[in-house]
């Protein structure tokens with residue numbers, strides 16, 4: 694059976710893949726200037742071939758990182774999972790910004806880089822991504838630009854990696870000790 698990422702990390706350095714954007718521009722599949730991930734849609738075979746080369750060169754893990762929000766990035770990662778099966782761990786680390794099919798790269802937004810607050814995803818969006826990614830076979834799950842501790846914590850919780858310092862808590866007196874209890878909030882939110 695293929696080793697998991699933690700076993701590999703315990704044994705020594707784990708080697709990731711390289712970048713695709715500039716290399717595929719050199720190969721003529723991405724237009725310099727807009728630098729959008731157009732190759733994913735228009736020439737997926739070129740992207741797959743590049744990653745075969747990374748694996749042949751010795752990479753332990755390949756995947757997608759940055760630029761796309763979860764909604765645009767997850768299908769790319771799932772396509773990679775389907776392409777390599779269980780043999781190679783696939784990584785997905787989207788940005789915590791709401792990108793769209795029309796503009797899948799957050800750096801292409803007119804709000805980049807100073808107005809990104811209005812595009813920032815809620816922690817629950819990243820948690821939903823993490824759960825979906827796990828269910829679809831992505832084994833290295835993370836996040837990139839715009840993701841901060843609240844996002845990572847929500848992802849950790851949904852992946853059942855609840856931070857050690859958090860625990861179930863209820864007032865023992867029956868009297869509400871906080872607004873959280875006073876209004877009967879329960880731990881459904883992430």
Ligand SMILES: [Zn+2]
Pocket residue numbers: 758759760788837838
């Ligand atoms: Zn990034």
